[in-house]
Amino acid sequence: DITILKSGPLGGDQQIGSRIVEGEIDYLFFFTDPMTLQPHDTDVKALTRLAGVENIVFCCNRSTADHIITSPLFTDPTYERIHPxxxxxxxxxxxxxxxxxxxxxxxxxxxxxxxxxxx
Known part of the structure; x- marks a missing residue:
């Protein structure tokens, strides 16, 4: 399923973070423009940290997304991530x-x- 949430500065980052903590997100594709300062940079860093803490797949660029999507694990229904x-x-x-x-x-x-x- 794909869910579109609010823009980051409008609370979208917190919406994503909440869903990560609740175990509702296994993969997070989170793209930003690396050449532009983000007004919600601390929120983005918090998401990166949460992704690491909860051991979810997190990608922030096209190359990583391509590798994740083409991985056999992406469509393997028996694959379960390790929950710390x-x-x-x-x-x-x-x-x-x-x-x-x-x-x-x-x-x-x-x-x-x-x-x-x-x-």
Whole structure:
């Protein structure tokens, strides 16, 4: 399916980003004029980053598009991209108690060392 969204500066980049995160996009063909400054350059960079994070096929020029479209994987119904597992990253703050305990232990050791030095 091909879906046409809004222009980038009008929120189209965010629409694409949202669809990437929701797993609705497997291939992104995103063409810009490389000789023209983009008013939404940071949004374009964010899309590039999201494509890498979500491991989707991303192309920004004709040569890459030609290679993707002619690849046997492009039409292979059994091909599935690898979805990265970010469980450890998303749960990194769940062990905050362990970190707090470690910080407290370091503080106690410092206080003990300072008390021994001052005696």
């Amino acid at each position: 597992d970010y469980t450890n990253y998303t749960q990194r703050f769940e062990n905050k108690g362990i970190i707090s305990e470690a910080v407290e232990q370091v503080k106690k050791r410092r206080n003990k060392s300072e008390n021994n030095i001052s005696k």
